[in-house]
């Protein structure tokens with residue numbers, strides 16, 4: 001988020017067809033819940049297009065990148081690396097230390113798809129479990145980002161949006177923010 005060290009999310013692995021929706025949702029969740037950037041494997045171009053399209057309509061800033069070098073992205077990260085896994089330390093036990101680290105330097109959050117190789121576990125500063133139960137990369141990422149930002153991400157303002165949802169108890173209202181102001 002603005003005025004804070006960067007938070008990037010790395011989607012580690014993507015099976016075209018089977019993972020399209022999940023990978024897209026990793027990107028949309030990263031964007032909506034305060035990350036600055038998502039990095040997808042280079043075979044996830046379709047998900048990149050979708051997330052960029054949403055950013056174009058609902059605002060940013062938010063970047064989507066593709067890489068053919070997942071391991072190097074982790075290895076060369078200049079900052080803290082958190083890998084979300086059901087086998088990791090409990091998020092409630094380590095969130096304070098991770099928040100402190102993020103005050104000082106950029107944070108890379110790695111989420112898997114199919115089996116994640118052991119070098120990712122070794123390359124991470126923290127392996128973190130959002131519960132130690134199996135669930136999904138989207139759910140794990142959402143809870144982790146909310147813990148990291150302590151709810152501040154819910155107040156985020158969006159720039160250059162064509163559409164803005166007006167919250168209401170019942171019904172749907174979407175406006176062009178330029179016309180509203």
Ligand SMILES: C[S@@+](CC[C@H](N)C(=O)[O-])C[C@H]1O[C@@H](n2cnc3c(N)ncnc32)[C@H](O)[C@@H]1O
Pocket residue numbers: 083084085086087110111112113114116128129130131132133134135136137138140141
């Ligand atoms: C289908 S799961 C694979 C489960 C895998 N055995 C693991 O290590 O968590 C895909 C991804 O969801 C995320 N995930 C699943 N359960 C999680 C949990 N309890 N805590 C944190 N992340 C989780 C991890 O990033 C994982 O790579």
